[in-house]
Amino acid sequence: MLQVPFIRENKALVIERLAKRNIDANQMITDVIVFDEERRQIQTELDNTLAESNSLSKEIGNLYKSGEAQKANLLKEKTTQLKQVSKELTEALNNKSEALKELLYKIPNIPNEVVPRGNSELDNEEIFKEGDIPVLHEGALPHWELAKKYDIIDFELGNKIAGAGFPVYKGKGARLQRALIAYFLDKNTGAGYTEYQLPHMVNEASGIGTGQLPDKEGQMYHITEDNLYLIPTAEVPGTNIFRDVVLNESELPVGITGYTPCFRREAGSYGAHVRGLNRLHQFDKVEIIRVEHPSKSYEALDGMVSHVKDILKELKLPYRILRLCGGDTSFASALTYDFEVFSTAQDRWLEISSISNFETFQANRLKLRFKNSEGKNELAHTLNGSSLALPRVLAGILENYQTENGIEIPKVLQPYTGFNIID
RNA sequence: GGAGAAAUGGCAGAGUGGUCGAAUGCGGCAGUCUUGAAAACUGUUGAGGGUCACACCUCCGGGGGUUCGAAUCCCUCUUUCUCCGCCA
Numbered sequence: 001m002l003q004v005p006f007i008r009e010n011k012a013l014v015i016e017r018l019a020k021r022n023i024d025a026n027q028m029i030t031d032v033i034v035f036d037e038e039r040r041q042i043q044t045e046l047d048n049t050l051a052e053s054n055s056l057s058k059e060i061g062n063l064y065k066s067g068e069a070q071k072a073n074l075l076k077e078k079t080t081q082l083k084q085v086s087k088e089l090t091e092a093l094n095n096k097s098e099a100l101k102e103l104l105y106k107i108p109n110i111p112n113e114v115v116p117r118g119n120s121e122l123d124n125e126e127i128f129k130e131g132d133i134p135v136l137h138e139g140a141l142p143h144w145e146l147a148k149k150y151d152i153i154d155f156e157l158g159n160k161i162a163g164a165g166f167p168v169y170k171g172k173g174a175r176l177q178r179a180l181i182a183y184f185l186d187k188n189t190g191a192g193y194t195e196y197q198l199p200h201m202v203n204e205a206s207g208i209g210t211g212q213l214p215d216k217e218g219q220m221y222h223i224t225e226d227n228l229y230l231i232p233t234a235e236v237p238g239t240n241i242f243r244d245v246v247l248n249e250s251e252l253p254v255g256i257t258g259y260t261p262c263f264r265r266e267a268g269s270y271g272a273h274v275r276g277l278n279r280l281h282q283f284d285k286v287e288i289i290r291v292e293h294p295s296k297s298y299e300a301l302d303g304m305v306s307h308v309k310d311i312l313k314e315l316k317l318p319y320r321i322l323r324l325c326g327g328d329t330s331f332a333s334a335l336t337y338d339f340e341v342f343s344t345a346q347d348r349w350l351e352i353s354s355i356s357n358f359e360t361f362q363a364n365r366l367k368l369r370f371k372n373s374e375g376k377n378e379l380a381h382t383l384n385g386s387s388l389a390l391p392r393v394l395a396g397i398l399e400n401y402q403t404e405n406g407i408e409i410p411k412v413l414q415p416y417t418g419f420n421i422i423d
Numbered sequence: 424g425g426a427g428a429a430a431u432g433g434c435a436g437a438g439u440g441g442u443c444g445a446a447u448g449c450g451g452c453a454g455u456c457u458u459g460a461a462a463a464c465u466g467u468u469g470a471g472g473g474u475c476a477c478a479c480c481u482c483c484g485g486g487g488g489u490u491c492g493a494a495u496c497c498c499u500c501u502u503u504c505u506c507c508g509c510c511a
Contacts, residue, residue: 043480
């Protein structure tokens with residue numbers, strides 16, 4: 001959620017930046033400013049009414065004490081009137097605040113200066129590329145066929161037990177998953193992140209805190225009986241650790257990491273692009289989350305990017321980094337870098353990590369602040385990124401490491417898997 | 424799931440209708456003393472909004488109500504604790 005004072009003081013800039021997302025925000029931003037103006041005016045009126053009412057009540061108390069009940073009763077009539085006025089004002093204030101809030105919930109974060117204007121993935125900028133694309137042997141297979149051939153992932157079985165998009169990992173496939181999780185977590189804790197195990201369901205307040213609710217309700221599985229949501233990413237429980245928290249400046253930066261399964265409804269997805277592990281309802285992911293001082297958050301973003309680069313380099317997977325255009329940058333993000341690994345057998349790039357700086361957008365909703373050097377509470381910056389999303393890394397490994405004799409295991413993973421080939 | 428108790432400032436813990444944003448203790452901060460530290464003593468110390476600064480408003484788990492006036496009374500929700508049941 002954008003901050004109203006910022007909008008008020010930077011109206012033109014906000015509109016201009018939102019245009020990078022191809023949004024004409026003129027009307028919305030004008031409304032925000034007007035609503036806020038009205039809201040504050042009502043607030044002032046209400047405050048004054050309450051102040052008068054309070055002082056009269058005190059007076060009444062004193063009059064009763066000194067036995068002047070008659071005078072007191074006279075004043076009572078006045079306070080009764082004031083009460084009616086303040087009731088109406090309170091209602092007006094609530095309506096106005098609610099309208100303002102609803103409006104603010106609809107406005108996405110303003111993209112950073114460097115974000116290119118654009119609509120779709122076609123407008124994303126490739127900013128880095130590394131790793132050689134292997135030349136595969138004759139008859140190389142896409143990962144879903146490899147999965148079948150070596151009996152390591154069973155899509156039909158998952159379909160039977162739960163439905164499409166819930167694969168079952170078996171044998172060396174399951175072990176490879178576990179190895180990846182352990183390896184990622186070790187890399188992250190090695191880089192200073194604290195490991196967490198988080199709830200896989202969250203309440204409504206958490207969904208609102210990180211921006212999934214109220215707008216993107218349909219993307220999460222909702223357990224209506226208990227009004228809980230299955231997490232679409234560890235970002236939700238992880239970032240909500242800091243909801244309603246005031247940190248000391250000296251506690252910054254905070255870095256946490258956690259492995260969780262992620263659940264996504266992916267309503268409306270279908271076709272060849274969702275084959276195999278490409279798009280699932282349940283998948284595993286290791287996430288990194290940072291809380292940063294506003295002056296350090298972009299440095300931190302760069303740090304996260306090189307951290308993930310390092311992992312992909314160790315895995316020896318060909319990958320590239322994209323700077324997302326405005327239209328492709330997620331609702332809450334100001335700047336997002338996507339990592340994509342090349343799926344050789346499918347001949348396409350697969351997104352495996354998305355690293356974003358949300359600046360104060362989430363912090364404003366979360367009320368995540370720190371005491372700055374002046375002793376004032378200031379909104380912190382939040383960032384997060386995947387390190388990494390498992391299925392597509394797995395797809396990348398299966399496809400890029402396949403040989404005629406089987407699928408080789410990247411060197412760094414062998415201590416975790418306990419085997420060096422899937423055959 | 425059943426029965427009971429509770430929820431107050433960073434923590435502990437008073438407060439059962441008006442002068443309570445809240446005693447007291449601990450902790451924190453500043454100072455005195457000290458070569459320095461500790462101890463002792465003195466002062467200070469919740470949050471949000473609002474203002475140039477004051478004033479002023481809001482907040483005693485959340486929401487609603489009674490009353491001129493609520494931390495205090497009523498309703499409701501949530502959470503925690505104890506006992507019983509169940510259970511990985």
